[in-house]
Amino acid sequence: VSTGSADFVVRLATPGTVDEICGRYGLNTRGEVNCSVGKDVVVNLKRWLLATPVYADDVDAYRALIINHEVGHFLGHDHVTCPGPGRPAPAMMQQIKGMRGCTPNVWPYDEKGRPVTGPRVP
Numbered sequence: 001v002s003t004g005s006a007d008f009v010v011r012l013a014t015p016g017t018v019d020e021i022c023g024r025y026g027l028n029t030r031g032e033v034n035c036s037v038g039k040d041v042v043v044n045l046k047r048w049l050l051a052t053p054v055y056a057d058d059v060d061a062y063r064a065l066i067i068n069h070e071v072g073h074f075l076g077h078d079h080v081t082c083p084g085p086g087r088p089a090p091a092m093m094q095q096i097k098g099m100r101g102c103t104p105n106v107w108p109y110d111e112k113g114r115p116v117t118g119p120r121v122p
Contacts, residue, residue: 008074010041010067018044033096034066036073043070052096054104065091065106072108083118090117 013021015031021042022028022035029035034043043066055062068091080092081100088105089095095104102118110116 006039008036008039008041008071010043010071012043012045012048015044015046018042034070036070041067041070041074043067047096054095054099061104061106065095068106068108079121080118081121087118088116093118094121 011021015029018034019029019031021040022037025035025037027035027037029044031046032044034041034047036042047066048063049059050056051059051062055065072092077092079094080090082089082093082102085101087102088110089099089102091106091108093100093102105116108116
């Protein structure tokens with residue numbers, strides 16, 4: 001927004017800056033990952049530019065995943081895991097850590113408007 005208040009701010013930052021901002025909240029992003037802390041959704045520039053091996057051929061899709069995942073945290077959603085082999089990966093799944101049998105997916109809802117989710121990560 002250009003004026004008024006916002007519920008959160010998306011920040012695109014270098015890995016070191018991400019580590020600094022997220023570290024203030026006790027998170028160790030190791031120069032590799034993104035975070036959602038306070039009113040900040042912090043996106044790692046390295047990931048924004050290079051994506052991950054799963055999304056290396058579709059960086060734009062990975063960018064959508066980053067925003068959907070981190071804004072999901074801001075909205076109070078926790079991590080979930082793959083709901084089953086061959087099923088779409090939930091946006092709240094840490095896809096950077098592997099697909100666990102799921103197929104790549106960046107959207108929180110399917111084409112019929114149903115949430116794409118899986119079991120909560122303990």
